[in-house]
Every structure is written in C-alpha cells, then in structure tokens.
Amino acid sequence: MSVSVLIITHDHIGQVILDAAVKIIGSCPMPIRAIGIEMDCDYTTKLSDIAMIANELDNDDGLLLLTDLYGATPSNIVTSLKFENSIVIAGLNLPMLIRVMNYHTLPLYELSDKAIGGGKDGVLAYYTNKHTTNVTVKN
DSSP states (O other): OOOEEEEEEETTHHHHHHHHHHHHHSSOOSOEEEEEEOTTOOHHHHHHHHHHHHHHHOOSSOEEEEESSTTSHHHHHHHHSOOTTEEEEEOOOHHHHHHHHHTTTSOHHHHHHHHHHHHHHTOOOOOOTTOOOSOOOOO
16 A cells, blocks of 8 residues: 545645646556635535545555645645644645655655655756846855
8 A cells, every 4th residue: 555645725726736747657656636625615514525535545554635835725724634644745736746656655754755855856946048136046
C-alpha cells in the first residue's frame, strides 16, 4: 500500500493540478482525491464531506492533505479536522504533486518532506536580458 492523498483547494484548482500531474506522469500511482471548496459553500457540509472521503482514503499508511493557501477556507477546514496519522501541507503546486506521485512508496513523514521540497524547488525566477531588476540572484 501507499500513503493516500486528499487535495482540498478553492474551487477546482486541485482537480486541475491533479489532472495535469496524471497527464505528465501517465498514471496515478496512489489513492488521490481532490475536493473543491466553493466560495459560498456550507462549511459544515464540507467538513462532513471531507471527513467521509478522508476515511474512505485512509489505508493505515497515512494521509497527506494538500491545500492551496494557508489561512484560507480550504486550509481552515482541513486543519479543523483532526485525522490520525496525517500531515497537512499548504501551498500546493504542480511540482509538489508530481514529486509526491513520483515518491509514492515513501512513508508519510518522508513523503511530506519530498512534497515540500518539490513545491519549493518548483518555484524559480528566470530573467531575460530584456529586463533589469534590483533583485540579487544567488548562484
């Protein structure tokens, strides 16, 4: 078995990122579900829906909960639920999810480190000669 992943984001952001990751990798190597939180959602109903899906996904190897923005409604909903053997990571991006899917056999805590590393490594600045900036880029 492997860690399960539950993606909770604003609207359909999580599903779009998941679809892109599956297209890039070619398949989905682990149990993953994405849930969108609409701006006008019923908070209590979403809490219940997420708890139900999390329990369906849970296979005793751990549950990695990925959310898009710390402090926003999806993150607040997830952190209000106390799942055993789970880790919540905010700041979901495509490189993070691809890293999670590529290292799907790792245990939960190691996988969460890979997820954070993938998310950070995937954020880069590329400067062309056409533009100047006061930002110092370290090599």
